[in-house]
Amino acid sequence: MFANDRLWDEAVVIEGDRQVIRVQSTRDALLCLKNHWPIQDGPAGQTAKSVCEQGLTSDDDPAFARRAFIEAAKEAGFRVNSWTAA
Numbered sequence: 001m002f003a004n005d006r007l008w009d010e011a012v013v014i015e016g017d018r019q020v021i022r023v024q025s026t027r028d029a030l031l032c033l034k035n036h037w038p039i040q041d042g043p044a045g046q047t048a049k050s051v052c053e054q055g056l057t058s059d060d061d062p063a064f065a066r067r068a069f070i071e072a073a074k075e076a077g078f079r080v081n082s083w084t085a086a
Helices: 026-037 043-057 063-075
Strands: 005-015 020-025 079-080
Touching: 005 063, 020 026, 026 043, 026 063, 043 063, 063 079
Parallel strands: none
Antiparallel strands: 005 020, 005 079
């Protein structure tokens, strides 16, 4: 599944207390959600994982995964930095 990727039009930078992560694609987002997420059972996080997994295996617009990832980041308490809105 991770052999394919969907680049986003604009990267998202999330900041936690001890980390800053730059996410620029659907694959990056999914790996971040699986490996660096402070809460595993939040509804926005679960939705983002599902949207990212689907986005890697379909022709869905990558913007869907980007928006879902931003919502999950907010739910998890990250500061979200982006030049445009979700």
